[in-house]
Amino acid sequence: xxxxxxxxxxxxxxxxxxxxxxxxxxxxxxxxxxxxxxxxxxxxxxxxxxxxxxxxxxxxxxxxxxxxxxxxxxxxxxxxxxxxxxxxxxxxxxxxxxxxxxxxxxxxxxxxxxxxxxxxxxxxxxxxxxxxxxxxxxxxxxxxxxxxxxxxxxxxxxxxxxxxxxxxxxxxxxxxxxxxxxxxxxxxxxxxxxxxxxxxxxxxxxxxxxxxxxxxxxxxxxxxxxxxxxxxxxxxxxxxxxxxxxxxxxxxxxxxxxxxxxxxxxxxxxxxxxxxxxxxxxxxxxxxxxxxxxxxxxxxxxxxxxxxxxxxxxxxxxxxxxxxxxxxxxxxxxxxxxxxxxxxxxxxxxxxxxxxxxxxxxxxxxxxxxxxxxxxxxxxxxxxxxxxxxxxxxxxxxxxxxxxxxxxxxxxxxxxxxxx
Amino acid sequence: xxxxxxxxxxxxxxxxxxxxxxxxxxxxxxxxxxxxxxxxxxxxxxxxxxxxxxxxxxxxxxxxxxxxxxxxxxxxxxxxxxxxxxxxxxxxxxxxxxxxxxxxxxxx
Numbered sequence: 164x165x166x167x168x169x170x171x172x173x174x175x176x177x178x179x180x181x182x183x184x185x186x187x188x189x190x191x192x193x194x195x196x197x198x199x200x201x202x203x204x205x206x207x208x209x210x211x212x213x214x215x216x217x218x219x220x221x222x223x224x225x226x227x228x229x230x231x232x233x234x235x236x237x238x239x240x241x242x243x244x245x246x247x248x249x250x251x252x253x254x255x256x257x258x259x260x261x262x263x264x265x266x267x268x269x270x271x272x273x274x275x276x277x278x279x280x281x282x283x284x285x286x287x288x289x290x291x292x293x294x295x296x297x298x299x300x301x302x303x304x305x306x307x308x309x310x311x312x313x314x315x316x317x318x319x320x321x322x323x324x325x326x327x328x329x330x331x332x333x334x335x336x337x338x339x340x341x342x343x344x345x346x347x348x349x350x351x352x353x354x355x356x357x358x359x360x361x362x363x364x365x366x367x368x369x370x371x372x373x374x375x376x377x378x379x380x381x382x383x384x385x386x387x388x389x390x391x392x393x394x395x396x397x398x399x400x401x402x403x404x405x406x407x408x409x410x411x412x413x414x415x416x417x418x419x420x421x422x423x424x425x426x427x428x429x430x431x432x433x434x435x436x437x438x439x440x441x442x443x444x445x446x447x448x449x450x451x452x453x454x455x456x457x458x459x460x461x462x463x464x465x466x467x468x469x470x471x472x473x474x475x476x477x478x479x480x481x482x483x484x485x486x487x488x489x490x491x492x493x494x495x496x497x498x499x500x501x502x503x504x505x506x507x508x509x510x511x512x513x514x515x516x517x518x519x520x521x522x523x524x525x526x527x528x529x530x531x532x533x534x535x536x537x538x539x540x541x542x543x544x545x546x547x548x549x550x551x552x553x554x555x556x557x558x559x560x561x562x563x564x565x566x567x568x569x570x571x572x573x574x575x576x577x578x579x580x581x582x583x
Numbered sequence: 584x585x586x587x588x589x590x591x592x593x594x595x596x597x598x599x600x601x602x603x604x605x606x607x608x609x610x611x612x613x614x615x616x617x618x619x620x621x622x623x624x625x626x627x628x629x630x631x632x633x634x635x636x637x638x639x640x641x642x643x644x645x646x647x648x649x650x651x652x653x654x655x656x657x658x659x660x661x662x663x664x665x666x667x668x669x670x671x672x673x674x675x676x677x678x679x680x681x682x683x684x685x686x687x688x689x690x691x
Binding site: 579 | 626630633637640641643644647648649651652653654655656670671672673674675676677678679680681682683684685686687688689690
């Protein structure tokens with residue numbers, strides 16, 4: 164298979180002599196190029212279809228396995244407890260048209276598995292990208308991004324080989340685009356760590372506020388997110404020490420609470436680092452910001468034999484999604500979850516409801532979260548009441564989230580219910 | 584039932600059955616003989632059609648790749664090709680794993 168075309172450029176003189184051998188050769192080469200290109204296109208098409216089908220079948224099997232694990236997990240929960248384990252527990256539509264109908268449903272974000280206040284899409288904007296005339300996500304020229312490696316990591320060695328895709332791949336909202344940074348070193352006994360710093364373009368929007376930072380680590384569940392910070396300096400210096408960086412969790416909320424780790428923006432207190440991070444979305448009260456800093460670490464390396472000679476270790480890390488947003492939300496919203504006790508038990512009363520909300524300090528939870536329990540008057544009757552019905556096979560939890568006077572936009576990560 | 588496989592199942596061989604011939608026809612010029620403008624024009628026209636078709640194929644492949652990536656990652660409407668079994672996207676699975684991990688943490 165040729166990597167270069169068969170056809171070659173022939174520089175003929177104007178009205179100069181040309182021999183038939185050259186003409187025939189050109190003609191033959193054009194033909195061979197066309198045959199090659201047609202068949203290469205055909206081959207790629209066949210390959211893509213076959214591999215897509217295989218990937219989808221593998222993906223299907225994986226999702227079945229995840230669902231089996233979820234069901235197994237639900238069955239392992241302590242007796243008299245119901246945990247939130249899946250969005251399939253959401254059961255709003257059953258109440259449509261009735262007195263418990265949800266008219267302002269909470270926004271469920273499938274990427275992060277969270278429920279937030281209803282988002283007003285028309286007034287919600289990215290502070291990093293815009294949509295161009297073709298409808299594609301585009302990055303303004305004024306978006307500057309800087310990577311600064313951490314002094315003790317393998318990246319700091321001047322001789323280290325780094326191979327990276329464009330950092331803007333993390334920001335462009337396109338399926339499959341990934342900012343992937345590969346650090347190639349001799350052994351895998353250390354770690355790679357960097358700070359990604361970016362300014363927030365001021366030519367995109369008329370606001371200098373932000374309230375949401377979204378990031379999806381790459382590889383998924385494969386790297387640690389050690390810190391997320393913002394700067395509000397007018398002309399921030401995009402370096403670790405050149406600017407005052409404030410943790411997104413600036414009030415040290417949930418200090419030393421291990422259960423909150425993973426849902427809190429890290430970098431505020433020792434021990435809040437998110438190891439093997441899941442996709443993350445941090446919603447904070449509106450805050451003026453001019454720059455963002457994110458600290459990423461890769462502790463494990465792939466091993467390889469480069470050029471078949473010297474074994475190498477590759478620390479691979481990056482982001483498949485990064486957005487900093489200023490979203491607008493409704494004042495309140497609701498969602499209803501179905502509660503089913505396990506092993507054919509029954510529910511007669513709900514004893515406690517613990518919401519998992521970590522972007523509002525614990526003392527203020529009562530201002531942003533409330534609930535009601537809805538019961539069916541008798542099994543499968545289709546009529547509902549707020550009065551508890553003993554020995555019910557199921558019940559429903561209606562959750563209401565409200566924006567509070569401090570400007571908090573509560574986000575629900577899950578809940579635990581105890582019943583008897 | 585027994586399926587017997589021979590070397591013919593080789594993917595490269597299977598693909599070669601789908602060879603496409605271009606429209607472009609080679610017109611050969613004899614030694615020092617003139618080439619008619621008619622045959623040169625015909626050749627040039629067919630070559631242009633072939634190049635346009637190839638460009639179309641390139642765009643089709645590009646679109647198809649993006650469609651497949653969208654389906655795998657975050658479209659949420661993907662089926663296994665030729666079947667009607669819905670498949671969860673990677674984004675949905677990531678989210679499920681995240682929820683499961685959080686739930687395990689709470690049960691400890």
